[in-house]
Amino acid sequence: MNKTIIININGIIFHIEEEAYAVLQSYMMDVKRHFGHSVDSDEIVNDIENRIAEMLNERIHQHKAVITMQDVEEVCSQMGNVHDFAEGEEASMKEDEFQEHYYRHERALFRDPDDKWLGGVCSGLAHYFGVDTTWVRIALLVLFLFVGTGILLYIILWIVMPVARTRSEKMRMRGEPTNLQNFKKSFEEDMGDIKRNFTAAGNAISPGLKHSAKQAGKVIGHSARVIVKIIGIFVIALASIGFVVGVMALLAMLGFIGPVSWQSFLPTNFISPEYYVPFIFSCFVVVAVPLILLILLALRMLSTVKISKYFGFSMLIIWLIALFSIVYYGMTIGLDYAERGTYTEKITLAPDSVFHFSLNDLTTITHEMDSIEDQAPLNRRISNRKAHWKDIRAWIYINKIDSGMVPSAEKEYSAKGATIDIALRRAQEMHYSILQKGEHLIFDSHATILHNELDRDQHIRIKVNIPVGTTVKIDRSLQYYVGNLDFNECADRYPDLQKPEVIEWLMTASGLECRLAAPILPADSNQTAVTKDGIR
């Protein structure tokens, strides 16, 4: 059972076996190449083609409708090998040799089924570039080390490179016959255009000029092809790396690879889970489709790989759909940031003459691990115990109120939403706690929001109102959360060079003041201390 194809030679239709066709085609290619440079090449080739058609026609009868390999081989041997043609044509000999030499570089990219580890891709490439297979394999193995680019490249090449099945394909793979005819033809067409333009301008063009132009064209064409190949390989390599990175990002975003904590680490919480997957996928498609097309395009430049028109169109449509969904979801997300809602909750504190501010660090676990593993962003997420708080960092402002008034704290939550109502609801759903235990006031480091709530630019601001005359001790860990105090200046007044764990302040009529008087020290020693802190 053999696959047949239908061909048309000089107006006669033949059913021909695929393999036989390949042989016939390569034979005709040889013939064309042989006569390529003689003046009457077209006529001679036509005569030969005609005669082949006639001979094949003679072989078809009622009980035999298909041209087989045997037919083609017999016809070709009757017509004779191109090298025997030279017997009658001595003039074309030299030219033929020149051509043979010149076009030797022209090879087709095929996988080599006779020399393979996996799919014969490496050996095919080696044939194509005329190097030893070992080098290609080493190069590809090196590429494997770079995020597996080699694997992807190999798979793509495996898909797009046809396997060299027939003898003629294997010969083309090794660069024995050539098919630069198209390139030459297009170049000659260009030259023809130029010639016509010249003629139109009233200038006769000498055959010598045409000839030298042809020669120059060959040289230019050859070096241009080498450059194009190098560029093509670069494009393929870069696009493949981009593609691999894209795939990794997609898998990570969808939670297939990487530690679980990655997903909450990735800044994707502003995307609603309703359309999280399609949104991420659309982003991937928008990036990946051009990369795929780029790779295929470069491969087409390098070889005879063809991209079907339908493939290109469907890629374009998929890309546009993905782009539209990104725009749509993007607008949906953007509109959800339209309004800001602020909600304030006021609590009264039990009066005391001394308040000791300390921090309930929701990221405590992290900090301990930090010193060991230095993985702050990842480990911080481990503390998502109650809810998830992301980066809603508290800012504490300590304000003065008249003595005798009741100390209090105002928690000002704010968030954004499509409407003020939605924004307000989001603000109200945030949670922040201040715990009072006697003189101890314990502030959360971050506000929390419900686990299924989206990132909508949430903020938390705490205003602590302290009556004049109250002593305020503030833990060093909390000082980075207090927005309106200069700790450095006060810390420098402490005698030891180590930073004090607790700094004492006193609320006065003009605001908080450092409990320690400025030490009487030589100006320069004070200076160094400031510089030291300044560096930190």
Add this chain to the structure above:
Amino acid sequence: MAVDNTQTQMRKGILEYCILSIISQDEIYASDILQELKKAKLLVVEGTLYPLLTRLKNNGLLSYTWKESSSGPPRKYYQITPEGTAILNQLDNTWEELIFAVNMAMEKRKNKPTSENPLTDQKEGNHE
């Protein structure tokens, strides 16, 4: 190798003459020309014929007409032009001269009993 080359040169020289000669008899189709040449063991593959015919046509010695064929595509039938006939006559003369020359050159060798293949190769004749 040298023998091959000489043979090729000799064949090449008379090939055109033979083709002209065959065509001069009647309007003829390319593959029929080939049949004749094969019969004469002068040509083995058809592919050689077409470039030659094209060259002769370009030199104005031949012309052709297309004729319908009962089986297959239309065929090119070649015929000789008056110019071709004139050339052919000249070649006839040349051929006569060549035959005379070769015969003269071989005359002495023919009488030598030691020679094993006296008549097949001109090169040997020249050599001795």
